[in-house]
Amino acid sequence: MIPPMIRDATIFSCLLALLSTGLTLTYMTTKVPNFAHGSFAAMTTYITLILVKILKVNPYFSVGLGFILGGVIALILYQVILKPLLDRGASYIVLMIATIGYDMILYSLINILADYLNRTYKISTRLYILKSYDFRVFHQPCIFIVAPVMAVLVIVSLYFLLTRTRFGIAMRAAIENPALAGVVGINVNLTYAASWFIAGGLAGVAGALLPLWLMCNPDIGGRLIVSVFAASIVGGLTNIYGAFLGGILIGMAEVLGTGYLSLTVGTWIAPYRPIIPLVIMAVTLLFAPTGLTGIGLRFLRRSGKR
Amino acid sequence: MIPLALTFIIDLLALLGIFIIISLSLNIEFGYAGIPNFGKLLAVAGGAFFIGAVPGRVLAYIYGLLKKYDYIDNNVEVMYALGKILGTNPFMSMAMLVVSLILAAAVGAILGFIASYPAIRLREDYLAITLLAMAEILRTIGYNYKDLIGGTVGISVPDPFRWIGGELRLALAASVIMAVAIIIFIYVELLSRSPIGRTLRAMRDNEVVAEAYGKDIVKLRMKTLMIGSAIGAIGGALYAFLSGSVTALGYDRVVYTFWPWVMVVIGGAANNFGVLLGATLFVTLRKLIIFYKSNLQPFLPFDVVWLEYLLLGTALLIVLIYRPEGIIPEKPTHTLGKKRLEKIKELVEAKEV
Numbered sequence: 181m182i183p184p185m186i187r188d189a190t191i192f193s194c195l196l197a198l199l200s201t202g203l204t205l206t207y208m209t210t211k212v213p214n215f216a217h218g219s220f221a222a223m224t225t226y227i228t229l230i231l232v233k234i235l236k237v238n239p240y241f242s243v244g245l246g247f248i249l250g251g252v253i254a255l256i257l258y259q260v261i262l263k264p265l266l267d268r269g270a271s272y273i274v275l276m277i278a279t280i281g282y283d284m285i286l287y288s289l290i291n292i293l294a295d296y297l298n299r300t301y302k303i304s305t306r307l308y309i310l311k312s313y314d315f316r317v318f319h320q321p322c323i324f325i326v327a328p329v330m331a332v333l334v335i336v337s338l339y340f341l342l343t344r345t346r347f348g349i350a351m352r353a354a355i356e357n358p359a360l361a362g363v364v365g366i367n368v369n370l371t372y373a374a375s376w377f378i379a380g381g382l383a384g385v386a387g388a389l390l391p392l393w394l395m396c397n398p399d400i401g402g403r404l405i406v407s408v409f410a411a412s413i414v415g416g417l418t419n420i421y422g423a424f425l426g427g428i429l430i431g432m433a434e435v436l437g438t439g440y441l442s443l444t445v446g447t448w449i450a451p452y453r454p455i456i457p458l459v460i461m462a463v464t465l466l467f468a469p470t471g472l473t474g475i476g477l478r479f480l481r482r483s484g485k486r
Numbered sequence: 487m488i489p490l491a492l493t494f495i496i497d498l499l500a501l502l503g504i505f506i507i508i509s510l511s512l513n514i515e516f517g518y519a520g521i522p523n524f525g526k527l528l529a530v531a532g533g534a535f536f537i538g539a540v541p542g543r544v545l546a547y548i549y550g551l552l553k554k555y556d557y558i559d560n561n562v563e564v565m566y567a568l569g570k571i572l573g574t575n576p577f578m579s580m581a582m583l584v585v586s587l588i589l590a591a592a593v594g595a596i597l598g599f600i601a602s603y604p605a606i607r608l609r610e611d612y613l614a615i616t617l618l619a620m621a622e623i624l625r626t627i628g629y630n631y632k633d634l635i636g637g638t639v640g641i642s643v644p645d646p647f648r649w650i651g652g653e654l655r656l657a658l659a660a661s662v663i664m665a666v667a668i669i670i671f672i673y674v675e676l677l678s679r680s681p682i683g684r685t686l687r688a689m690r691d692n693e694v695v696a697e698a699y700g701k702d703i704v705k706l707r708m709k710t711l712m713i714g715s716a717i718g719a720i721g722g723a724l725y726a727f728l729s730g731s732v733t734a735l736g737y738d739r740v741v742y743t744f745w746p747w748v749m750v751v752i753g754g755a756a757n758n759f760g761v762l763l764g765a766t767l768f769v770t771l772r773k774l775i776i777f778y779k780s781n782l783q784p785f786l787p788f789d790v791v792w793l794e795y796l797l798l799g800t801a802l803l804i805v806l807i808y809r810p811e812g813i814i815p816e817k818p819t820h821t822l823g824k825k826r827l828e829k830i831k832e833l834v835e836a837k838e839v
Contacts, residue, residue, distance in 0.1 A: 213611045215524070215618070264807055273522045276614060277751060278806050280524065284744055284799035288792040295788030402739060406619045413615070451630040458619050462604040465616065469608055 185439045187324050191393050193431020194331040197424045198386040199404065200411035201335065202379035204423035206254070207412065208355050209375040210262055212275040216283035217408060218401030220250045220380050221387030222290050225396045226297070226305070228388050232313045233303045239313055240326065242388035250384020251377040257282050258376035263369070283401070290398045306398065310391040323392045330389070334382060335424050342420075351375060403454070407434065410457035414464050416471025425472055430457050493653075494777070496660045502769045503663035504725050508742065509749040509765050510667075510674045510758065511717035516747075517756035517816075518678055519710040520690030522610055525601060525617030526718055526746050528624055531737040532597040533590040533719030535628050538635035538732030541586045542568065542644045558636050565642040576649040583646040583662070587723055594719025595712040597624070602711045606704055613707075621743065628734030640733030643726050663724050670717055675758050677713075679820045686710060687756070687819065740795065748798055752805050754812030763813060 203217045224246035232239045261278050294305035315322040342348040353361040354371040362368050390396055407430055415426030438453045468475050508530055515523045546552050546564050549571060555564050572579045601620035605612040628635055635641045647659045677683050688696040689706055697703055722742070726732045745768065753764020772794070775782075779790050786793065805812065821827075 213615055261803055261807070268810075270806075270810065273516075273520065273610060273614075274806060274810060276522055276524070276611060277747060278803060280744065280747065281799045281802035281806065284740070284795055284802070287740075288795035288799065291792040292788045292796070295792070299787055402622075406622050409615045409619060413612070452626065454626050455623055458623050461616070461619065465604040465608060465612060469612070 182320070182324075185436060187320075188393075188439075189432050189435035191323055191327045192435050193428045194327040195386040195389055195393075196404075196407055196411055196431040197331050197427030198334060198382045199408045200415060200423040200427040200430075201338070201420050202382035202386075203408055204412045204415060204417060204420050205375050205379040205382075206258075207417050208420070209372045210258070210266065210275065212262070212272050212279065213409065213417075214257070214379075215276065215279045215405065216257060216286055216401075217379075217383055218403075218405035219283050219286035219290065220253050220383035220401070221390065221404060222396075222398060222401035223253060223286060224250050224384040224387035225391050225400065226290065226293055228310060228391050229303070229305065229308065229396075230297070232310050234297075234301055239310060239392060240322075243326075243330070243385055246384035246388030247381040248384070250387065251381035253286065254376045254380020254383070255373060257380075258373055287398065287401070290401075294398050307395055308391065308397075309393075309395045311393060314392045321393070323389060327389055327393075330385060331424075334385075335421065338378075338420060347371070347374070406454055407431070407457045410461035413461050414471055416473040419471075419473040422471055422473035429472075430460060433457070433460060493656070494773070496656050498770065498773050500656065500660035500663050500728055501773070502766060503660065503667040504721050504728070505746065505749065505765045505769050506667045506762060507663075507670050507721035507724070508718055509746040509753075509761050510670055511714045511721065512746045512750050513755065513758060513761045514674060514677065514686075514717070515710055515714040516750060517761070518683060518690065519686040519707065520610070521707060521710060521714075522614040523617055523711065523714065524614045524743060524747075525619075525621035527737060527739055527742040528597055528601055528617060528621035529594045529715035529718030530722035530725070530742040531621065531624055531628065531734075532594050532715070533722030534726040534732050534737060535624070535635050535722075535734070536590045536593045536719070537586055537643055537723045537726035538641045540589070541582055542642070545572075545582065545644055558633060558641070561636065561641055565644065568644045569648060572644055572646065573648045573651075579646040579649050582644065583727065586646075586727075587666070587720055590719045590723035591716040594722075595716040597719070598711040598715025599708065601715075602708060606708055606711075618739075618743075621739065625734055625737060628737070635732050635734060637734070640731055640736070642731045643729075645730055646727055659728050663728065666720065666724060670720070671758060671762070674717075678756075678758065684819055745798075748802050750812075751802060752812055754814040754816065756816040757812070757814050760812050760814035760816075 199217065199221060202220075203214060206212075206214050206217070224242070227245050227249060228239050228242040231237050231242050231245075257279065261282060262275055265275055265278060297303060298305040311321070317325055340348075342352055350361070350366045351371040351374065353364075354366055354368045355375075358368045361371075390400070394400075408427075411426040411430040412423045413426070414429060415422030415424070417423075434453055434456050437456045438450055441449045464471060508526065511529070512523060512526055515521045542564065543552075543557050545568055546555075546557060549568070551564050551567055557564055572582070601617055602613060605616040628637075630637060645655075647655045647662070650658045685696065685701055685706065688699070689701060689703055693703055722737075749764035749768050750761050751764075752767070753762070754760025775790065775794055782790050782793075822830075
């Protein structure tokens with residue numbers, strides 16, 4: 181028997197890892213923290229809702245659809261909004277404002293969709309959860325197996341993409357030094373667009389799986405974004421494996437920490453859950469602004485000298 | 487009897503004053519100093535929460551109401567009693583208003599300091615993320631910690647404008663808000679022309695050069711955020727007094743962070759008149775949308791408010807891409823007057839000789 185708290189923590193941290201890996205990937209390419217990342221996921225939660233409640237099919241079809249929709253949304257942000265700004269040499273502060281503006285557009289579209297579905301199909305589209313539509317595998321909810329498998333699959337395939345394929349190596353080169361990569365004939369814009377598509381896709385997958393375990397609402401993107409940023413900052417913001425680890429760490433700390441504190445201090449503490457990622461983020465910024473990977477590298481270098 | 491059209495305008499002016507204050511504070515931070523404060527909500531909510539939590543409690547303590555009632559659980563009774571007292575005592579009302587605003591500004595400055603501390607030494611994007619996260623946390627605390635401002639239910643605020651009575655209350659509130667807005671406008675305008683204003687622009691345009699000339703970037707940023715947050719908190723406090731109650735849910739990222747950003751960017755960053763124009767355009771447009779909402783609603787299968795958000799987001803992006811300097815662009819820095827320059831020149835020459 182697996183304790184429910186562990187199950188909670190595993191599912192949440194795996195989904196968070198998907199989100200923070202994507203966020204870091206876009207940060208590495210365009211050097212802008214994408215404030216719309218949470219809304220990518222919020223958008224695809226509604227795919228799952230539509231599939232389950234209206235089309236009445238298997239909720240896991242939404243993983244593929246979510247990847248595509250999330251990718252397309254992210255690609256639009258990059259190609260239509262950020263690319264023209266970057267070409268004009270806009271500062272990253274302007275880019276950040278642009279992502280907030282895009283977030284607002286997505287947020288209103290999500291709400292419009294929610295209102296529309298609610299009025300047309302008479303289904304609840306706010307504060308909904310689809311836990312009861314999940315299957316049971318080995319006496320466990322299916323999401324408990326799918327979320328970790330998906331997370332591992334994603335990080336392993338990203339590793340192979342970035343180190344074993346020509347395209348991945350071109351992508352890393354374009355991230356490292358766009359001007360030089362351009363000189364040797366790499367299509368920098370294409371690699372960046374691909375990064376954004378992948379990042380949006382990962383957020384889309386996480387969003388598609390979310391309603392099977394957590395209560396969803398149009399504003400879930402805004403609620404997730406603090407945890408996602410905390411995870412990425414703990415991961416160092418420049419390393420996708422760090423971001424993955426950061427996602428797992430923050431997810432575990434949030435769920436287990438809140439669970440443990442509710443048991444020892446009292447249940448009144450449970451709603452203050454968002455403070456945990458914030459505190460971890462603040463401590464990271466104060467004492468190790470380069471994040472987990474920064475500490476890891478320093479440690480490796482030091483031990484290498486001996 | 488005040489005619490309906492006039493009420494509409496007075497209401498508009500009150501709201502406009504509040505958003506002018508908030509967006510001017512953002513203009514100091516973003517326009518002049520280049521700090522992307524995505525946690526404007528923090529300061530505004532901080533000021534409003536302070537008004538919800540403290541002045542009423544202090545007054546209730548002074549008038550001995552806390553012996554009989556619990557401030558949160560019997561909020562209605564306490565406010566009724568306070569309303570009677572304040573309603574007949576203009577001096578006490580206005581004194582409470584002024585003292586509360588000053589203290590709210592102090593609270594805002596402290597919040598700005600705490601929230602920016604972890605990331606103040608890092609690149610601005612880390613700072614933006616931290617401020618955004620801190621604002622969300624303050625909201626979470628306000629929503630869940632019932633003793634502060636009544637949690638989910640919210641709390642009433644002692645009304646400093648009640649003594650004038652009936653329909654004139656809104657007019658008095660609007661004129662007080664406008665007066666504060668004008669004072670803050672003058673202050674920000676003077677600040678931008680002062681040496682520190684020029685230093686902030688130097689920091690914004692080239693941090694390394696400013697540092698090379700001996701400016702302490704971290705200290706400057708911290709000062710800016712504290713001033714900006716203090717002004718933002720005054721805006722939030724005035725809004726709390728105007729609406730008569732504070733609810734944590736009412737303070738969200740869209741209204742108190744995103745809207746001021748739209749006003750500043752569309753109006754013209756680093757130009758106070760631009761910000762004034764942006765706020766005026768925006769608030770008037772919103773008021774009109776709300777006014778005509780019922781006419782529009784039947785044609786839409788969703789709430790009109792989302793259409794408004796959609797339009798605002800799109801407008802912001804269009805301005806960013808096609809006219810990044812805003813409607814009224816930044817003007818060159820004001821220099822000293824010709825006479826003063828000549829005087830300085832004489833002084834310098836006298837010394838050289």
